[in-house]
Amino acid sequence: MSTIAAWAVTMLGLRIWLEYSPPMDALTLLAAVEDARPALVEGIVREAFSAGMDGLWLELVTARGVESLLVAADEVFPRIARGVPRPPRTRTLAPLAGVARRILPGSRLEALVHRGLERVLRFEFVSPFPAQGDTGGAGGRWHLVAELFGSRPNLILVDASTGRILEAARHGPSGGGRSLEPGQAYAPPPDTLRPDPLLCRSVEMLQAALAPGLAAVGEAATALRLAFVGLTDRWAREVAGLGSRSDPGSRTCCSTRTGVRSASPPSVSGICPRTASSRRAPWATPRNTWQAT
16 A cells, blocks of 8 residues: 555656646747756766657766766657766666767767757767777767657767767657668758747847748737747746846847837846957846746
């Protein structure tokens, strides 16, 4: 009876956690990456385990001690997280986890690549040793690509020397008609048509991107949400609100009638792109909007 009760409590806790945990939108993912990169890069992979059928859990030995990383392409809650306990062993080993356990232990996490607010990560591993079971082989370079977006998030292991897919959490056609079958050349997701606000290098670039939305809807928050990739509704509203409350002498983003003005609190000024003359771009990430509601 106690075993059944413990199982029920565990399942209830998991349900509550999934229900009330914020989705890993672009801003939450950016925060998770900035947390993981200094802690994990240059670490040596000690173990790789399956985290369900669509995830991997890695244990790394770093200069700070033993660290862990969960990368999950779950359809309900795709995410990355540092410091997660090792998941329970499963009876069936997912093909992706089987390949990861063969090639990643002993490798060094050389880089964690992430651009702007995109929801694609690339973990770059390098190993001087052959993969387990590869007699007479040399070391290699492997990429674990996490595509944490859309209705079919995915994890793809790629042989960096050939560019070919070793294994993926999900096979078959993906967005843009890409093939993700093992043995095929890996092609990254197609670029979005909307610009990334963190990659815009000047106020003028932001103005040009925002102008069509302002002309169409005339409301700052909606125009921001429509103009740029990665902006949640809440972030767009707060940016517009901060701009409308700023002093009259602040730099406008596109037009003073929209109320979108410079909003760069010192506590988050590092998030803002800068122009060549070190002017701040016309927004920053408010402290309380890392996680969407």
